Amino acid sequence: MAKTGVLIELGDGKVKETNFGVLTAARGASGDNEVCAFVMNADAEAIKSELSAYGASKIVNITSSGDLGASPDLQAASLAAAAKEYGLDALLGLFSATGRDIFARVAAIMDEPMISDCISVDIDGKTGVKSHFSGKTFATIKLDCGIMLATVRPNAIEPAEASVDAEVISFSPSVENNSTVKIIEVKKGGTEKLDLTEAPVIVTGGRAIKASENYKMLEECAALLGAAVGASRAAVDAGYAPHSMQVGQTGKTVSPKLYIACGVSGAVQHFAGMKTSKIIVGINTDKDAPIFAKCDYGIVGDIFEVVPALTEALR
Amino acid sequence: MKICVCIKHVPDTAANIKLAGEQGFEDSECKFVVNPYDEYGLEESVSLVEKNGGEVVVVTVGKEAATATIRSAMAMGAHRAILVKTEGQFLDSALTCKALKAAIEKDGTPDIIFTGKGSVDTEGFQTQYRLAAALGIPVVNEVSKLTVDGSKAVMERETGSGEREVVEMTLPGIIGATKGLNEPRYPKFPDIMKAKKKPIDVIPLSDLGIDEGAGKSVLVKLEATPERSGAKMLEGSVTEQVAQLVKILKEEEKVI
Numbered sequence: 001m002a003k004t005g006v007l008i009e010l011g012d013g014k015v016k017e018t019n020f021g022v023l024t025a026a027r028g029a030s031g032d033n034e035v036c037a038f039v040m041n042a043d044a045e046a047i048k049s050e051l052s053a054y055g056a057s058k059i060v061n062i063t064s065s066g067d068l069g070a071s072p073d074l075q076a077a078s079l080a081a082a083a084k085e086y087g088l089d090a091l092l093g094l095f096s097a098t099g100r101d102i103f104a105r106v107a108a109i110m111d112e113p114m115i116s117d118c119i120s121v122d123i124d125g126k127t128g129v130k131s132h133f134s135g136k137t138f139a140t141i142k143l144d145c146g147i148m149l150a151t152v153r154p155n156a157i158e159p160a161e162a163s164v165d166a167e168v169i170s171f172s173p174s175v176e177n178n179s180t181v182k183i184i185e186v187k188k189g190g191t192e193k194l195d196l197t198e199a200p201v202i203v204t205g206g207r208a209i210k211a212s213e214n215y216k217m218l219e220e221c222a223a224l225l226g227a228a229v230g231a232s233r234a235a236v237d238a239g240y241a242p243h244s245m246q247v248g249q250t251g252k253t254v255s256p257k258l259y260i261a262c263g264v265s266g267a268v269q270h271f272a273g274m275k276t277s278k279i280i281v282g283i284n285t286d287k288d289a290p291i292f293a294k295c296d297y298g299i300v301g302d303i304f305e306v307v308p309a310l311t312e313a314l315r
Numbered sequence: 316m317k318i319c320v321c322i323k324h325v326p327d328t329a330a331n332i333k334l335a336g337e338q339g340f341e342d343s344e345c346k347f348v349v350n351p352y353d354e355y356g357l358e359e360s361v362s363l364v365e366k367n368g369g370e371v372v373v374v375t376v377g378k379e380a381a382t383a384t385i386r387s388a389m390a391m392g393a394h395r396a397i398l399v400k401t402e403g404q405f406l407d408s409a410l411t412c413k414a415l416k417a418a419i420e421k422d423g424t425p426d427i428i429f430t431g432k433g434s435v436d437t438e439g440f441q442t443q444y445r446l447a448a449a450l451g452i453p454v455v456n457e458v459s460k461l462t463v464d465g466s467k468a469v470m471e472r473e474t475g476s477g478e479r480e481v482v483e484m485t486l487p488g489i490i491g492a493t494k495g496l497n498e499p500r501y502p503k504f505p506d507i508m509k510a511k512k513k514p515i516d517v518i519p520l521s522d523l524g525i526d527e528g529a530g531k532s533v534l535v536k537l538e539a540t541p542e543r544s545g546a547k548m549l550e551g552s553v554t555e556q557v558a559q560l561v562k563i564l565k566e567e568e569k570v571i
Contacts, residue, residue, distance in 0.1 A: 073453075097474040101456060104441040108448035113409060113532035116433075116440045132537060133332045134435055137340075140536040180485035181453045184469075189477025197475065201571065225571055243459075243495055244477040249328050249435070250351065250494045258570040269328055275540065279568050281560065282546060291546075297563065298546030299556050309557040314571075 002028060002123050005036045005083055007093035007102065008051065013043065015050050018198045020159035022092050022152050023054035027162060028123045036060055036086055040068050040075060044168045052166035054159065059168045060086070066177055073179035076105030081173035083110070083147055090123045090148035095253075096197060103151050114149035115141045117253070119156040119276055123148060134249055134272035154197045155255045156276060189244065196247065199228035201258045202274075204247055207234035208263025208285070208303055212241060217304070218262060221311040230254070232264045248273035262303040266291025283307070316369030317425040318360040321415055321443070322388050323350040324381035325436040338534045342380075342404055349384050352431025354391075355492035358499040359461060360429050361392035370394040372422060376414045377401060382515060389510035390502035396515045397422060399523065405437065407530025412445035417523040419450070426486055427468070432457045432493040443491045453484040456491030 004026040009016050026035045037056035039047070044061040051059055062068070062078050079102065083091050091106070093099040095117040107114035115121075115128035119138070122128070126148045132139040143149075196202060203222045205215055215229060222229050231241035233248050247254055249269035259277035264270060266282065266289055274280065275294070282291035282298045283306050292298040299306055326332060330345035349357065360371045373388045373396035375381050385396045399414040406414075419428070428450075433440035440456075447454035459479075460471035466486045471479045473495075502510070520527055549556040564571045 097457065097472070100440050104444035104456070105448075107441055108444040111409070111448075113407065113530075114439075114441055115532070117438060127535065130438065131540070132437055133326060133340075134328050134438075135540055136332045137334065137537050138540050139437070139534055140538075142533045142535045144531040144533065179453055180488075181455055181482060182484070183480050183482050185481040186474075187471075187479045187481065189479075195475040242477065244473055258564065258568075272328065279564070279570050280543070281564075287548075292548070293545055294543045295546045296543060296568075297560060298548045299560065300548065301553055301556070305553050306557065309553050310560070313554075313557045313561045 002033045002089040003036070003087060004028070004033045004123060005038055005086065005088045005091040006056070007079060007091070007099065008037050008039050009094055009096060009099060010039065010042055013046070015047050016198055017200070018094055018096070018154040020054045021155060021157035022094060023051065023056055024159050025121050025152060025157045026090070026092050026123070027055045031162065033123065036088070038062055038079060038082055040078070048166055048168055053161050053163050055162040055164055057164045057166050059166055061168065061170050063170055063172045070183045071177060071179060071181065072101055072183070073105060073181055074175065074177040076102050076109055077175040077177060078173045080106050080109045081175050082171055085171060085173070088147055090150070092121065093151050095151035095153050099151050103149060107149050110147065110149070112145050112147055112149055113143045115143065116151050118150050118152050121150050121152065134269065135275045153253065153255050153276065155200065155257070194228040196228045196230055196245065196252050197254055199254070200256050201225045201227035202230050202247070202254055202256045203227050203260045203262065204230035204232060204264055205235055205241070205262050206232040206264030207238060209235055209240055212239070215241060217307050221307055221314065224311060224314040225258070232270055234265070261291055261295065262307055264291055265289050266294065316364060316367045317372065317423070318364060318369065318427045318429065319372045319374050319419055319425040320353065320357050320360045320393065320429040322353045322357065322373050322375050322384065323431070323434045323436070324375060324377040324384040325350045325434055328435050334537060334539060338537050340537065347380065347384055349388050350431050350434045352433060352435070352493055354431070354499040355494065355496045356429030356431055356490070357388055357391055357393065358497045359492060360427070362497065363427070363463065372396065372425070374415055374418050375399070376406060376411050378404060385515055386510050387502070389513045390507045391500055392506070395513055398515055398517045400517055400519050401527055403527065405534050406527065407532045408439050408442045409445055409532070410525055410527070410530050411442050412449055413525050414520055414523055415442070415446050416449045418518060424450070424487060427463070428487070428489045430489060430491050432491045443489050447489045452488050454489040454491065455482050455484055457493045458490050459493055459495030461490065461496060
């Protein structure tokens with residue numbers, strides 16, 4: 001039985017859904033690992049029941065006299081101190097923009113090896129499977145480590161509930177923070193859209209979308225699916241969508257349970273960002289488009305006919 | 316102003332990766348390039364030095380073949396390079412960090428070190444952080460906007476849902492570049508010719524006292540990602556196809 005920590009990410013005080021897969025992984029193959037969930041300066045009591053439903057028996061609220069939120073180095077040093085304090089065998093987190101930044105700092109502070117963006121982890125074996133070469137290969141990496149550090153691709157591991165009794169603990173590490181790295185402002189995106197990397201379903205528009213206003217059509221369909229809307233590189237380069245919506249090699253890597261590619265040709269660089277999706281649906285006018293060679297279900301047709309029909313069918 | 320830019324020699328993202336043995340691939344059969352994210356760091360380095368004067372030094376840890384990649388970086392405007400030569404393609408990030416640190420310290424600490432946000436071959440996203448800790452300087456990664464004002468760098472990084480953090484740090488520091496920072500230039504023919512004469516200092520990894528086999532992150536197996544064998548194409552009118560799709564997604568795949 002191993003002792004595993006999980007760094008929980010919150011959004012507006014709520015536990016992000018993507019954490020539950022990480023908690024599931026933390027319980028290990030036998031399911032009997034002791035799981036500690038770590039939060040930073042949070043209302044731990046308010047999220048206790050959600051975390052214990054997925055097996056966290058300790059909810060550790062890390063508090064600090066410094067401004068934790070403004071200093072990624074202070075967060076990392078505090079988390080490293082907590083990992084030592086609780087004698088963890090492994091520490092897992094999300095490969096999100098925040099998670100991968102904090103974990104890389106933790107790995108550097110602790111001078112321990114780390115596996116990034118795992119699609120599966122084996123805590124007892126200290127191994128993880130991750131993408132190499134833009135999703136073209138899977139690499140199995142084994143760590144020779146004191147503590148196993150790994151980040152998990154959001155949505156890659158299916159969450160499974162396993163309710164336990166949990167206690168809430170407060171931990172205030174005494175860490176020095178000389179870092180000059182400081183977050184001085186957070187600029188909102190302007191919309192309350194679901195983040196692509198966390199979305200359980202994604203509807204993506206490619207070059208065939210033809211204009212930025214046509215994304216409205218995809219948004220209507222996405223709203224009914226609880227989906228986020230993405231864009232291909234071709235659509236971003238044509239100015240139809242911002243880079244923050246781009247899925248693929250130079251954009252975001254996503255792993256939803258359903259990915260609907262609308263008017264996306266299916267370049268290898270696009271697949272690099274979405275091939276670990278559970279189900280991929282392609283819609284394209286060209287029956288020979290590469291997307292159809294590597295997706296699960298295909299519809300040959302004009303997205304301006306198929307998508308509205310799909311939206312109608314979902315209503 | 317002295318800027319070091321760490322560049323990795325990686326297979327082109329469009330290249331086919333032909334596996335060889337349990338952990339290897341046929342690197343002689345694919346085209347190698349400057350890691351795409353490193354190109355943003357390189358472009359930023361070159362334009363900063365064009366504005367402020369100084370030099371851009373490429374630092375690469377890689378195989379002998381990486382000299383071709385270094386020449387492409389030089390054609391984009393880097394002045395000289397250091398290649399820490401390894402035998403294999405895969406080096407543990409902690410060892411890569413040691414090699415970069417040794418090479419950079421030997422050459423003299425720069426004002427800024429640029430890297431890409433990560434490499435497209437091993438996708439580890441950690442070497443720049445290890446290097447920062449080893450050199451005792453700050454690091455900010457995934458930077459898509461940068462302003463340098465004396466010894467202060469103000470940066471933006473995207474954190475999801477289009478949200479951006481504005482982050483500052485004191486230089487010297489490490490900046491991990493990503494798309495959005497700039498548009499890397501295409502080298503012109505005279506630049507390519509000039510690049511051939513620029514100096515590359517080659518240092519074998521073992522000369523730095525680093526054992527290539529001492530990595531704590533070990534690649535056990537490399538396998539082709541299971542590919543889908545081709546889509547089940549739906550048939551009928553648009554309405555019929557959509558109805559079939561919804562039924563499949565709900566009842567068979569249970570994803571909606």
